Amino acid sequence: MINxxxxxxxxKGSASAGLHDISLHIKDGETVLLCGASGCGxxxxxxxxxxxxxxxxxGELNGRITVNGIDIPSAELYDLASIVGTVFQNPRSQFFSVDTDGEITFGTENIGIDPDEILKRKSEVVNELELKPLLGKSLFELSGGEKQKIACAGVSALMPDVMLLDEPSSNLDWKAIEELKKVIKHWKAKGKTIIISEHRLWYLKNLIDRVIYMKDGRIEKEWNKAGFNSLTSDELCALGLRPTEIEEKYIEEFGRGIFSTENIHPCSTLSSESRITLKDMFFTYKPQKYFIKKKKLNAADSADYTLAIPELEIPRGKVIGLIGKNGAGKSTFLRCLCGLEKDCTLRLTSDEETVSGRKILKKCYMxxxxxxHQLFTDSVEAEVMLSMDNEDKDQAAKIIAELGLAGYENTHPMALSGGQKQRVAIASALAANAEILLFDEPTSGLDHAHMTSVADLLTELAKKGRTIIVSTHDPELISLCCDHILCLEKGRLKYMRKC
Incomplete structure (x- = not known):
């Protein structure tokens, strides 16, 4: 099948990053997991x-790649669409339509399939992947897990023999991962050849036939399913991989604790010196009808608001884990808090100073x-220094080294892997020196070692007096560094509690 x-x-432009001496043969109908540290290839x-x-x-390619006997480098991309389908780490990067129905059928329309066949395939995919509740919706209204399902549907409609998934669970909550597992099981039952690049390994251990472990652009180890599942947590960590047992443990032990309202103990009253107060945090994505004067959002008529939090006290100098299901409003909360949503009515009080509007931008960095969306320069070093009030190469070098990016100072950020790009953005946040640092899924796409490194950095920043709010689905990150949990549900505060 694949050779x-x-x-x-x-x-091009990066002499070190790439592949070396790769010999890989994947059989028809095989499900293969590619794993390894960020940047391994x-x-x-x-x-x-x-x-x-x-x-x-x-780039410079010396080698041969074939799929079903087709020489990939010499084939046209449009000829490969019905042979190899890809679901990217961020499904938004592969969307071409604005609604779910159009996105499901876009690929089949693009390669000129007969209209009756397109409708037939759409109907089959919708039924197989249980997508009826998502039909007729705007893609902009979907949660991360729902976007992932639509991306899978668009690929399925092309009926390729090979399915590729690049970090498919990185931004998904546990419920959405269960839905993703169903999709993969369905493809596997249909005899598809599936290759998955992934860091979160726990949900795949009973789906895969073979595991390929990569390091520095080379294949270092290989296991069958039984051999891989026999590895201990310590052995996986020694390889830089995330233990398969940890997330399952948190799902079982904390699924009805941290991630629900059972046994919740509210935070103790915070002293005035140790808190940041948020008031009138109201926002909606729906266009507001007003004549001459804009209507002020408030608690009295907040039923239809995307986000409605009348008041919230956040402990200063702590790491707060922001949790909730996909679509709960976590990203919206962060965007409003850092001033990116200009229509949000938020007032932020810190050190007896109250700010709102654009002034909030100076208090927060996200x-x-x-x-x-936030990588602008042509090198990692320049990207980090862009966030500094006064450029400091020594400080930039220190931050870059702490995040495991030493040696990439002169590399273009867009030439890096997804996990490496994430660390560049985190480095920029550290360099900004803002009072409140906001992180939206900072460990998505990161391996075990770098996830631990991020947790250590967040803890160290909190010790230095910065307030950290981190939106996450990662129980490992929560256990390592979070002091408090802030849970949202449908844009409302569900609870706030100490860990």
């Missing part, structure tokens, strides 16, 4: 299979979930 014989590949292997290398990502 890769690559002596060497390096991205997992995503690059997927790009070789789907043709994005060399057609989109340029690392976005999709870091591609």
């Amino acid at each position: 890769i014989e690559v002596q060497n590949f390096s991205y 997992k995503t690059t292997v997927l790009r070789l299979i789907n043709g994005l290398i060399p057609h989109y990502y340029r 690392v976005m979930q999709d870091v591609n």
